[in-house]
Amino acid sequence: MKNPNTPGGLTADTIARVSLEQALIDVEVANARVVDLTERLTESAIEIQRLRAEVERARSVTATVLTNLRFLRTPTSSLRRLARAVLPVRVRQKLIRYIR
Amino acid sequence: MRPRVLIAMTVYNGRAFVPRALSSLAHLDRDVADIDVLVLDDHSPDPGWSDELGAICEELGFLSYCTPRNLGIPRNVNLGLLAAIEGEYDHVIISNSDVVYSRQTVSQLVRAAATDPKIGSVTSWSTNVSVYSLPNADPDAHLATQDRADWVGSVLGQRFGQRVLDIPAGISFAILIPTRVVNDVGLMDPVFGRGYCEETDWSLRSLAAGYRITLGMGAFVYHEGGGSNFEAGLLSTGQTTVPKNERIIDMRHPEFRRQIGEFLDRGELEQVWAEARRSLVGSAATSLGYSVTVGWLPQSIDQSRPHVHVTPDPESLTAVASFAGFELELPLSATRPAADLVRALGATPTELNLLDRGPIAADFNDAFSETAVVHRRQPYPSRV
Numbered sequence: 001m002k003n004p005n006t007p008g009g010l011t012a013d014t015i016a017r018v019s020l021e022q023a024l025i026d027v028e029v030a031n032a033r034v035v036d037l038t039e040r041l042t043e044s045a046i047e048i049q050r051l052r053a054e055v056e057r058a059r060s061v062t063a064t065v066l067t068n069l070r071f072l073r074t075p076t077s078s079l080r081r082l083a084r085a086v087l088p089v090r091v092r093q094k095l096i097r098y099i100r
Numbered sequence: 101m102r103p104r105v106l107i108a109m110t111v112y113n114g115r116a117f118v119p120r121a122l123s124s125l126a127h128l129d130r131d132v133a134d135i136d137v138l139v140l141d142d143h144s145p146d147p148g149w150s151d152e153l154g155a156i157c158e159e160l161g162f163l164s165y166c167t168p169r170n171l172g173i174p175r176n177v178n179l180g181l182l183a184a185i186e187g188e189y190d191h192v193i194i195s196n197s198d199v200v201y202s203r204q205t206v207s208q209l210v211r212a213a214a215t216d217p218k219i220g221s222v223t224s225w226s227t228n229v230s231v232y233s234l235p236n237a238d239p240d241a242h243l244a245t246q247d248r249a250d251w252v253g254s255v256l257g258q259r260f261g262q263r264v265l266d267i268p269a270g271i272s273f274a275i276l277i278p279t280r281v282v283n284d285v286g287l288m289d290p291v292f293g294r295g296y297c298e299e300t301d302w303s304l305r306s307l308a309a310g311y312r313i314t315l316g317m318g319a320f321v322y323h324e325g326g327g328s329n330f331e332a333g334l335l336s337t338g339q340t341t342v343p344k345n346e347r348i349i350d351m352r353h354p355e356f357r358r359q360i361g362e363f364l365d366r367g368e369l370e371q372v373w374a375e376a377r378r379s380l381v382g383s384a385a386t387s388l389g390y391s392v393t394v395g396w397l398p399q400s401i402d403q404s405r406p407h408v409h410v411t412p413d414p415e416s417l418t419a420v421a422s423f424a425g426f427e428l429e430l431p432l433s434a435t436r437p438a439a440d441l442v443r444a445l446g447a448t449p450t451e452l453n454l455l456d457r458g459p460i461a462a463d464f465n466d467a468f469s470e471t472a473v474v475h476r477r478q479p480y481p482s483r484v
C-alpha cells in the first residue's frame with residue numbers, strides 16, 4: 001500500500017477495508033449461488049433421467065411398430081394378404097411410403 | 101459545486117505501457133471537475149513492478165493499492181466503484197491501463213453526463229472500442245503519443261462537444277459512471293471470473309433499470325487494447341474476447357446480439373465516423389497545410405502533414421485525403437476538381453506533385469501553380 005493520504009479523503013486503509021468487506025459479501029453471494037445452482041442442477045439431473053426413460057420407451061414402441069410395418073412388405077406374409085384384402089389402395093400406399 | 105471524479109485505473113503488470121497511461125492522467129485538464137486517481141494493482145506478479153508502480157503514483161500524487169491476492173478484472177473494478185461511493189465522488193471513471201487520455205477527456209465526459217440525468221454511462225471514443233471504433237489505418241503507429249491523443253481529443257471535442265450517441269453496451273476501457281447509478285444498478289458480477297463481458301452485462305442491467313448507455317464522441321482516449329489481458333493469459337493471441345463469458349451474455353440477454361445488429365443497421369456510426377474524419381483531416385489540412393499528388397500509382401509521402409492522392413481518371417475520379425491514419429474520401433467533380441478540393445478541405449494545398457499530363461492534372465496546375473510548390477516528376481509514362 002502506498003500514499004497513506006491523498007486528496008479526496010481516500011486512503012489505502014480505506015480501500016483495504018472496503019475490499020475486505022466486499023470480499024466477504026462476494027463469498028456469501030458465491031455460496032448462495034452454489035446452493036441455488038446445486039438445487040437447480042439436482043432438479044435438472046432428475047428431469048434428464050425422466051426424459052431419457054421417456055425417449056427409451058418411445059424408441060421401443062417405434063421399433064415394434066416399424067417391425068410390424070416391415071412385415072407388411074413380405075410378399076408371402078399373411079398380414080400383407082390380409083391388408084390387400086381389407087385396406088383401400090390409398091391407405092396401403094401411405095403405409096408403403098412410411099416404411100420405406 | 102464542481103463535480104468530483106475518481107478515476108479508478110486497474111493494473112496488472114504492464115511495465116511497458118502503464119507509466120505512459122499514468123502520465124496522461126497527470127496531464128488532464130481540471131477545468132470542469134476535481135479529479136483524483138486511484139490505481140488498483142491486481143497483485144501484479146512481475147517482480148518489483150508493484151513497488152515501482154507505487155513509487156510512480158506517489159510522485160504523481162495518485163493513490164495506489166495493491167491487493168493481497170489477485171481479484172480478476174470484475175472484482176478489481178468493483179473496488180474502484182466502491183471506493184468512489186465511499187469517497188462520495190459524483191462520478192467514477194473505470195479505466196484500463198493500456199491507454200493515453202487526451203487532455204480534455206474528463207471534462208468532456210462530465211459535460212456529456214450532465215446533459216441528461218438518465219445517462220447511466222458515457223464511454224469514451226477511441227480507435228479501439230469494439231464496434232464503435234473510429235476507423236484508423238494504424239492507431240498504434242499514429243496515435244499512441246500524448247500529442248496525437250491531445251490533437252484528436254481537441255478536434256473531436258470542438259466538433260462534437262457534449263454530444264452523445266446511444267449505444268447497445270458500454271466498454272470499460274475508459275467509461276464514466278455517475279456514482280448514484282452505481283448505487284442503483286449495483287456492481288460488476290464476479291460470475292465473469294477474471295473478466296471480459298462484465299461491463300456488457302452491467303450496461304444491459306443499467307438499461308433495464310431505465311438508464312441510457314452512451315458514447316461520448318467529444319472525449320477521445322487512445323486504447324492499445326488487450327495489454328494486461330494478454331499478460332495475464334486471459335486472452336490468447338488473435339482472441340478479442342472470452343467465449344465462455346459471451347455465452348453468459350447470450351443466456352442472460354438473448355436480445356443483445358439482435359440489438360447490436362439493429363444499431364449497426366441504423367447507420368448512425370457511419371455518419372459520426374464521416375463527421376469525425378472530415379473534422380480531423382480538415383483541421384490538420386487547415387493548420388498544417390497539405391500536399392496533393394495527381395497520379396495513378398500510390399506514392400511514399402511525408403506523414404507530418406495531410407496528403408491528398410488524386411487518381412486522374414476523368415471517367416471515375418477518386419481522391420483520398422489522409423493524415424495520422426485517418427482517411428477521407430473527397431467528392432471531386434471531373435470538371436472542377438481543384439475548386440472542389442478547396443471547398444472540401446477549407447484550404448489550398450501548399451505542395452503539388454503532378455505525375456500525369458491529363459485534364460485533371462492541368463486543372464490542379466492552373467489552380468495552384470501560383471500558390472503551391474509544384475513538382476513535375478514523370479520519369480516514366482504514367483500508365484503501362
